[in-house]
Amino acid sequence: MNRVARLMAIGVAAAVAVAGCSKPDSSAAGSAASAAPADKKLSIGFFGFAKANSFAQATWAGIQEYANANNAEATFLDSNFDGPTQVNQLQDAVTSKRYDVVIVQANDGTAMVNPVKQAIAAGITVVVEFTPVGGKYDTADPQVPGTINIIDPPTVNGDGLAKLGIDACKSAGAATGCKVAYLQGFANYPLDTARTKAAADALKAGGAAEVISNFVGGYTPDTGRAAMQNLLQAHPDVNVVIGSSQALEGATPLASGKKITFVGNGGSTQAYGFVNDGTWYGVYSVPEKKSGAKAAELGLAKARGQSVPESTVVCTTLTSFDCLGTKASLQGQTADYSD
Structure with missing residues (x-):
């Protein structure tokens, strides 16, 4: 989802292939x-x-x-x-x-x-x-x-982020009582509204003890940093933070010394780096x-x-990994853009 969105991964065969999950032509x-x-x-x-x-x-x-x-x-x-x-x-x-x-x-x-x-x-x-x-x-x-x-589909994106978020809770040893914050992209943006609702609903259904989804992280490091500052003031005990990869690039330094893990949305080279070095649990990588x-x-x-x-x-x-990028599934994968 400047750097996705208002801040929302080579080549393709020349012949047109109809994949098994593509609907046939009308x-x-x-x-x-x-x-x-x-x-x-x-x-x-x-x-x-x-x-x-x-x-x-x-x-x-x-x-x-x-x-x-x-x-x-x-x-x-x-x-x-x-x-x-x-x-x-x-x-x-x-x-x-x-x-x-x-x-x-x-x-x-x-x-x-x-x-x-x-x-x-x-x-x-x-x-x-x-x-x-x-x-x-x-x-x-x-x-x-x-x-x-x-x-x-934005709701599929939201569901995928929620799955990664729940897995991040388990990985961090907070499978029960896990508090998850989902940073919205844009407020009242149709795509973001649908994705946010899908993610919040799936997080609750997956067992998150509390889901916080009223902070707007946007799609830049600056907006992500501001959202993270506000989030930590209101919820210093948050365990997992999910948001656009650009926003999390600004938010991540504020978690230094805290037991917080991250899930990004957007498979940039920077996001892959954070996942591969263990700073983030995963990334939804289109x-x-x-x-x-x-x-x-x-x-x-x-x-x-x-x-x-x-x-x-x-x-x-x-993709070969349904866009759910973890340190394991990203092995051998290369991001195709940079923030």
Whole structure:
């Protein structure tokens, strides 16, 4: 999830593979309105979270790499985490017909429904990447007919973070009476709201004695440091802290000398380092560069008349460890972006 999000892991085969956990193509997703000639250079518009965001930069690196190797050019349209700006950008792109393929990393999945429908109606191939477009945050299934979806459902992300959090409690010898703090990303941000609720509910169901989820950690070391200061004042006996990897980079030094362990969300090189040296218990690591490349692969393939899967779940398709990164499961793995 600057460095994910407003601060929210190479290569991909040239042939389009339909993985076992990807939904088969429907007539809407499987055929382009008008297939582009095989030798035509195509244009991709990437509507990402923010250019300054390291997670979106990983997506962008994957998109660029695949586009450059497959007769396409790509452009990053920077909404800087602003939902209305992103809506306007996509509507303008539909009007200008500048792009053959658009890859949407939605800041507000509900608000992007209408412009995505407009793009589909205009014959533009639309790939929904990472965040669902629509009002449901627990599925990778298409919520707008005709879209290609390569998604990490926020509720699945929250459940995964909770599993790592409960395991961190056990690892720290606090399986009973474990107090867990979940630092929200953005307050009232649809993706974060769904993820926070899923994580808090799963932590309680998993046996956490107390779950604290009213602190906003954001997606930068500075906001994470501030949240950790407030958390420690109110709950000095906290055992496990979960939050965006960027936020935890700022929070971790404040735990020096305390029996606190951490679970990060976002598989940067820094996060991998903290896990590998034992400072953090684990990290939810989405292979975001690979996901960006796959989004470009599927979008270009459909625009050129090939059939593609309409739904792909990132963590069960593009990783060997379901995104649940611990010191053991990260052995041999390499992060594909840095904060």
